[in-house]
Amino acid sequence: MRGIHINPQLGLLEALEAAQLLDRRLTVTTNNLANVDTPGYKEDRLSFQEVLMKKIGPKGKRAFKETVPYLNKEQGILEHTQNPLHFAIVGEGFFKVQTPNGIAYTRAGNFTIDTQRRLVTPEGYPVLVNGTPLVVDPGMARGGLITMEDYRLQVSPDGVLSIDGTELGRFDVVTFQDL
Known part of the structure; x- marks a missing residue:
């Protein structure tokens, strides 16, 4: 009779990886909230996707994979401030x-x-x-x-x-x- 060997460290590593990704997401959200009133600021975004990674054997292993963060290049909201020294770039630049x-x-x-x-x-x-x-x-x-x-x-x-x-x-x- 064969015993099934389960490596408890694998579960801990997956949990640690997920916790690190959630921490990064929280950091980005905190930064976005802190800059909500900063002129010209556009939100930072992170994209996470759940990827099914194949593993030898009939069972797959779920893991979280972070995609590359990107710069939000969309035009931000323009606010007319009545200040003669405030300027905005419409479009790129x-x-x-x-x-x-x-x-x-x-x-x-x-x-x-x-x-x-x-x-x-x-x-x-x-x-x-x-x-x-x-x-x-x-x-x-x-x-x-x-x-x-x-x-x-x-x-x-x-x-x-x-x-x-x-x-x-x-x-x-x-x-x-x-x-």
């Missing part, structure tokens, strides 16, 4: 910004003006226009005292920025083929 570690890219267009009168991200990274940080000096266009009303930047459909018809440059908008 990323704003180019200068960080201490080099060039970075963002779809969030909730910009501000820093003390050096540069157009910057909320983190203080200068937004690049024609390859350089954009310095906004409404005094050049209007003269006199500068108020928030003076920072009414206009942008054309092709990304050219201006104040009262004075052209300041074109947003550096970058697209990537492999995303």
